[in-house]
Amino acid sequence: MTIPPINQIDHRIKIWLLIVSLGALAALAAAALREEFGSEWRHYQRQYTDILAAKATDEQGRSLLKAHEIKLRQIVVPELGVTDRCVSCHLGIDDPRMAAVSNPFKVHPGEYLRVHPVERFGCTICHRGQGAAVVFAEAKAEDYHWDYPLLPIELTQSSCGLCHTPPEVDGAGGDRLASGARLFEIKGCYSCHKLAGRGGSxxxxxxxxxxxxxxxxxxxxxxxPHTVPEWLMEHFADPQKIVAGSQMRNPGLSYDETRALTTYVLSLQERDLPRSYISPALNALLAERNNPSELSGEQLYNRFCSNCHDRGTYGRFDKAYNKFMPAIRGASLVAYADSIFLAANIRSGRPGTMMPGWGIGAGGLSEAEIGRIISYLKSAPLPTDVPIREMPASLDFSHGNPLQGGHTFARLCVGCHGPGGIGNYAPALSNKIFQTTADSAFIYRTIAYGRIDAAMPAFRNPGRGGLSDAQIVDLVAYVRSLGARGTPRTAVASTGNPTGHKP
Amino acid sequence: MPSRLEPQAMPRRDFLGMAGLGSAGLAIFGSIIGMVRLPKPRVLPEASGRFKIGPPSEFPPGTVKVIPEHNVRIVATERGIAAMSLVCTHLGCIVAEAPDGFHCPCHGSRFDADGKVVGGPAPRALPWFPISRAADGALVVDNSGETPSGTFFEV
Structure with missing residues (x-):
């Protein structure tokens, strides 16, 4: 088949060829025009040319105007994995003359860039967002599948924590991060949350x-907006609203404090940054983690214990957890409990209660630190008008009758301590830690004289049951019978009726 | 039906056919230009050679300062400020300062005080880098460019 000369081709084919190729030419021209006039960054760079021209009053200004060309700009920092084209539109960040112009041309506020040269740090290491983008919406990346969208400006200080410790930047542009770190300490966050292996569970x-x-x-x-910073902010304002059934106590923060705590929590990243970027103070802190610095007993108490036990000098009922929180610095406990008992409870926790273990394998506290906490517990100023009762010398715990004690337990104790001492509002008694470390004299004195400033009444008092010494000895024998190998079968068979007989 | 042997008259006016062919050619040409440009990005994610070294007040005449991160030696004289590379043009070792200029520890290249080769395997003189001023007044060295040796930036 031969191609016929052009004047012999059908008219309709010529018309179609013309239409299709004109269409293609139009599309090419449109693409070129859109690239030249439609792109955001060119638009801003043209505007910036005018600003530079208006400000070119001296030699330096004229040379900057002359050097300004319209092109994509970027900062690449391979050490940090940063490719940031933000400077394609944010053109005046290092020009002090740009204080009064409107964004995106404004000079970067504060001293941050003087200390952190932008060519060594880039932008997204602090601000997050998609650095390679050259369109604002894509750079913010809030509604895109981008892991770390632009941080709200009031939370940007969280990024100081990548290289600095919070105290280090306090008063040096990182005040909000520092106050967030203090709140983390004061609000007892460590009571439930671990950092570097130390904290509650x-x-x-x-x-x-x-x-x-x-x-x-x-x-x-x-x-x-559905972002992680917003989640944290709303969660700190009302934990149960964001996570139904959350056990977290509402920290009771003002809006400013919420932002500070969010800033601090966002700073917890453990990014693997080059050593040369990490400040000496943070390097020291990281190195210290395996060998924590000496905190006093009081500091340890405030950090790890105070969220539940508060000041510890009084017992209180916690509505959120539906539990009595023992007065662990109260006069009676300090007088009646020995250090072995206290240390065992701190080290291993109290199974069946909310008290977690704090020993080296659990909460991360060393034996020395537990010792310091106990010294602090025992250092509470005791009220002088409270009689600290000594043990009656004549008692013999070896002859207590657990069956009789069980009846008394069912009558007076089960309401709070639960059937078989498994714990309810009041601490569990059937757990191994309590059973193996509490001595009988301690249990006797706690029952007989109660806990001052706490919920446990003195059961020897006529109004609270008026138990005799013999009855208490039986009760101690019953409490002793709970637990060691789990709850006794007799107690399981019928709650509060340890003999198993029908009443 | 005219015979094939007879010369054919040129089509006098086949405007439609010519326009169709011409625009198709233009469109194909434009597309090819676009495709040829496509593999060459406008900007590559490479680290820029530009870095700030501080305001001119930190470089009074007589100052000599080596910036180890960039292997650049800054010299300030009455004539101005200049930046010279300390990377040997032979195989990239860092040259050491000597009384008579610079010596390369790897293969013994020698350069005079201006970076000109006086001995050894180095093929070229140590390059001098252009200096400019950023908007905040700081001096900027651009080690991706090169200026003739002996060029001083006047502050």
């Missing part, structure tokens, strides 16, 4: 909380 360890992405958070009840 009711909540999650938070070492890398700042690296979480939104897919890891339940966002259903978050009212604001």
């Amino acid at each position: 009711m909540g999650l360890a938070l070492d890398r909380e700042g690296l979480k992405v939104k897919g890891q958070m339940p966002m259903a009840n978050v009212a604001g």
Whole structure:
């Protein structure tokens, strides 16, 4: 088949060829025009040319105007994995003359860039967001599948924590981070959350909380934008609203404090940054983790114990947890309990209660630290008008009758301590730690004289049961019979009726 | 039906056919230009050679300062400020300062005080880098460019 000369081709084919190729030319021209005039960064760079021209009043200004060309700008820092084209539109960040112009041309506020040269740090290491983007919406990346969208400006100080310790930046541009770190300490967050292996076990360890992405958070009840910072903010304001059934106590923060705590939690990242970027203070802190610095007993108490036990000098009923929190610095406990008992309870916790273990394998406290906490517990100023009762010398615990004691337990104790002493509002008695470390004299004195300033009454008093010494000895024998190998079968058979007989 | 042997008259006016062919050619040409440009990105994610070394007040005449992160030697004289590379042009070792200039520890290249080769295997003189001023007044060295040796930036 031969191609016929052009004048012999069908008219309709010529018309179609013309239409299709003109269409293609139009598309090419449109693409070129859109690239030249439609791109955001070119638009801003043209505007910046005008600003530079208006400000070119001296030699330096004229040379800057001359050097300004319209091109994509970027900062690449391979050590940090940063490719940031933010400077394609934020053109005046290092020009002090740009204080009064409108964004995106404004000079970077504060002293931050003087200390952190932008060519060594980039932008996204502090601000997050998608650095390679050259369109604002994509750079913020809030509604994109981007792990770390632009941080709200009031939370940016969290990024100081990548290289600095919070106290180090206090008063040096990182005040909010520092106050967040103080709140973390004061509000007793360590009571439930671990950092570097030290802390309670009711909540999650938070070492890398700042690296979480939104897919890891339940966002259903978050009212604001579905981002991790917003989740944290709303969660600190009302934990149960964001996570139904959360055990976390409402920390009771003002809006400012909420932002500070969010800033601190976002700073917990444990990023693997080059050593040369990490400040000496943070390097020291990281090195110290295996060998924690000496905290006093009081500091340890405030950090790890005070969230539940508060000042510890009085017992209190915690509505959120539906439990009596023992007065662990109260006059009676300090007088009646010995250090072995206290140390065992701190080291291993009290199974069946909310008290977790704090020993080296659990909460991360060393024996020396537990010793310091006990010294602090015993240092509480005792009220002078409270009689500390000595043990009656004549008691013999070896002849107590657990069956009789069981009846008394069912009558007076089961309401709070639970059937078989498994614990209810009041601490569990059937657990191994209590059974193996509490001596009979301690149990006797606690029953007979109660706990001053706490819920446990003195059962020798006529109004609270008026138990005789013999009855208490029987009760001690019953309490002793609980636990060691789990709850006695007799107590399981019928709650509060340890003999198993029908009443 | 004219015979094939007879010369055919040129089509006098086949405007439609010519326009169709011409625009198709243009469109194909434009597309090819676009495709040829496609593999060459406008900007590559490479570290820029530009770095700030501080305000001119830190470099009074007579100052000599080595910036180890960038292997650059800054010299300030009455004539101005200059930046010279300390990376040997032979195989990239860092040259050491000597009384008569610079010596390379690896293969013995020698350079004079201005970086010109006086001996050894180095093929070229040590490059001098252009200096400019950033908006905040700091001096900027651009080690991706090169200026003739002996060029001083006047502050």
